[in-house]
Amino acid sequence: MTITCTMQSASFVVSESEIRTTIEQNQSLISDVQRGEEQYSGSLGWLDVRAQKIDELVRVANRVNQIAEVMIVIGIGGSNRGAVAALQVLKRTSSSPTTLYFAGDTLSSTCLADALAVIEHNSVVLNVIAKDFNTVEPGITFRMLRSAMQAKYGTDFEQRIIVTGSKGSGQLYELAQQHGYTYLPFPADIGGRFSILSPVGLFPLAVAGVDIQNLLKGAFAMQQKVRTIQGIGNPAIGYAILRSLIRKKGIILESLVTFEPDLQHFTRWWIQLFAETEGKTDQVLFPIGFSYSEDLHAVGQYVQQGPRILLETFLDLHYAETNCMIKPSNDVVDGFSYMDGKPFSLLNKAVYQAALEAHSKDGIPCIELNSDCSLNAESLGGLFYFFLFSAYLSARLLGVNPFDQEGVEQYKRNMYAGLGKSGYTK
Template sequence: MLRLNENHLGARVTSDEVSRASGAHSDVLARCQAGEERHAGSLGWLHVDDWASDERLDRIEELAGRLREAADTFALIGVGGSNNAARAALCALGARDGSLDGTHRVVYAGNTLSAFELRRVLEDLEGRNVVIDCVAKNFETLEPGSSFRLLRQWLVGRYGPEGAARRIVCCGTPGSHLDDLCHEHGYEFTTFPEPVGGRYTALTEVHLLPMAFAGVDVRALVAGARSEEALLRDRTADPADNPAWRYALVRRLAWDAGLRVELLSFFEPRFRWFSKWYEQLFGESEGKDGLGLFPASAEYSEELHSLGQYVQDGTHQLMETFLDVMEPGPLDSLVLGGSDIDDRFGYLDGCDFWEINKASFTASRAAHARTLPCPTIELDRVDEEHLGRLFYFFMFSCYLSAELLGVNPFDQPGVEAYKQLMFRTLGR
């Protein structure tokens, strides 16, 4: 399960204020639970089964199985919402070098224009059996477009045109130029869901295919998301029991109290790429019209020794949301032996690093909550089910939060502005 712990809201926001705001804005929750008609073209993610039904999962798993037979390396070509969720899930589940099973791995391209980094990608593919998946809803974004050409030409040079064609998958909009290329050259084509913006695609084949290739139990992940949807969209339930709604209200009250940054903090480095997914989700959804908390993240305990001082005693413009895992997994226990020399850490004799890490977390949260609102999102454990819940929880919370703020959660006009200037510079 997922829970919102409000016991450490601390300064500037209180649970009583959240409850009062819930009553005052209950119409927003009801509208979002139902799905607003004005956003109908962007709400394909709201009902999980629209794009992750059992039938779709059958097709995803069948394609992933064929790709696993052909290759040991899956190059995911995409930027932002086209790669962040898959990367977040694999990192959280403990992938090493992009692999969960030690045999099939995912590497990432299409997210940089750096020649140095792209050379490293090509070097990383040498000696591997490779398939590539170009994810591009409109096939106009520069990073994935240029990387697709680079890696496609690399595949042709290695396998020949026909051999390369059998190793290329593209995910795009039916009828797009990318779709035409696939038909012309014999590439596999999968559908980028038209009514889902990139940053909301975590539970679609955009990400479920690379996850399945790497060995993620995508059915368990989708099942977790379905369970979270049933909880958060239950219009018969008391809004006071809806954690996504209360979290969205905390964010709005923090904004009203003059706070301007939300720091997503965690004591498990496995959430490193999840935090990047969160930053895009909230940054692109709310950062408009001079509004929106700036989404940032902190990986503790390391960054307690770099950002901790500022968080504790800086300008106090932050709210800090913690992710907390309640139960250790099979690899989350490591016990320190007794003292063999006088290192002055004898108080740690026989201690488990799980408990040491928890002690650091609880102390840091208590200290920060003296000056900052510190809501905590608790999940029982880190597995596919709970990651599915977490993805849906944040997407629905973001929808609610943007509606409370009065901005469109589904457009990104600022991104389009920089793209036009960049294309003009390149002579397009």
């Protein structure tokens, strides 16, 4: 997969010479990031995808396919968002006897009831994912669903529980050892939002029939490019530097703009990746997402004539196109005869160009990330890796630690106190 970072529609805000100068000024840091900084070695397990071994994942996935109609994946945030995103993109090219059902990402009692109904009416396996297993949503959901599994399957229920957790420590690992649950590793040197290309994301996708070997193949191909190519010809460097410079011009929001509804969960994954990785300073872009053309009918007016605080990053991917031609309407005059004989896929391309031109000409800086490949498991792996590396580099350009997220702990302390957890007070 090749990604090109096209900067022309942002040139009125940041010139190419500024980009090149900034790259030169930060060359030492960029090279350190490409190698993997020693100070963050405990968080860089994702940087070389060749470290990921999949034989055991495939073996366990095959067993799940033999015994379960549904696998309920219990996790939140980085523990499940990547798999949700990949499954939405690849659902038309993946087949499996086992359907994935995602739970543990909300405290809604209605959603809990829905998950319990899945257990009641289907043969089920649980896969609970957590690095530390102290987060309320997956923790309490696992308790409730585990109880339902025991009631349904009796003494055999433990054979239907798979835990993905930190090896050698933590409650999940201890539970697996005590009760004989199948155990898969949540690598100690990979954080949740960086975990899609680890067992955390790969195992559920293997159960769903995704070709995880090709996913990793595409990721490795992208790894070789972004970790070796120097200068503005490296799309990840260009993207990270351009984002940094645009923020310094007073822009405070970045929207990832996609043109396929199947990328909506990918956008949510991207939002978490950049929000948690960079969000430790007031000099950071706030990540949001638009799905065009639909959102042009919701936020298009604001984008066109609202305050100039927005950067749009257009994700231009070659989706598998159907041979659907627009036929003339001979019986009804509907006002759309100017489209007669055109391929339906042309409409999305026309909207892409129209929005890009209208917004950039009215003062909205736009970055284009263009791909030359159809979106499949291999190219999606490359896309995941591109953004993982870009987020790492972007955070380092800001001077922040890409791998912590201390800011989320405050609300948790308040919640624990409100729920009466020992050691917490308001």
